[in-house]
Amino acid sequence: MPNLTQTEANYLKRIYVNSFEKNWRVTSVSLAEELGVKAPSVVDMLKKLERKGLIIRIRWSEVRLTDEGIKVVRKLLYNHRILELYFSKVLGMDADESCREASKIDALIGDEVIIRLCDLLGRPDRCPHGFPIYEVS
Numbered sequence: 270m271p272n273l274t275q276t277e278a279n280y281l282k283r284i285y286v287n288s289f290e291k292n293w294r295v296t297s298v299s300l301a302e303e304l305g306v307k308a309p310s311v312v313d314m315l316k317k318l319e320r321k322g323l324i325i326r327i328r329w330s331e332v333r334l335t336d337e338g339i340k341v342v343r344k345l346l347y348n349h350r351i352l353e354l355y356f357s358k359v360l361g362m363d364a365d366e367s368c369r370e371a372s373k374i375d376a377l378i379g380d381e382v383i384i385r386l387c388d389l390l391g392r393p394d395r396c397p398h399g400f401p402i403y404e405v406s
């Protein structure tokens with residue numbers, strides 16, 4: 270995975286989930302509204318992600334993930350959803366709290382930890398929200 274800040278990772282996950290799991294059109298405006306952030310800071314972040322080759326910005330401020338971006342997000346979502354399951358199943362946290370806590374560390378945590386958690390959880394295929402946990406190579 271490329272070096273990402275946790276905030277960059279959170280943007281990427283949001284773009285992926287909205288585009289591919291909810292089938293929404295993702296724009297800088299929709300992201301600003303959803304994240305409760307001012308439009309110029311969203312645009313700054315999108316420019317960073319574009320320079321890293323993970324997204325492209327097309328007409329009418331629409332945002333799309335590149336193939337590399339999709340690969341990176343699937344790994345992030347894998348980490349995210351394993352952590353969510355661990356927090357909810359093992360630590361007894363509710364789904365929203367698990368999600369919030371996972372979003373603080375899913376881009377930073379080591380692969381070895383995730384693999385162990387995944388094994389501990391019996392290699393699950395759905396997160397507490399019912400979204401798929403993708404196979405990553």
Ligand SMILES: [Zn+2]
Pocket residue numbers: 349353367368369371
């Ligand atoms: Zn979540």
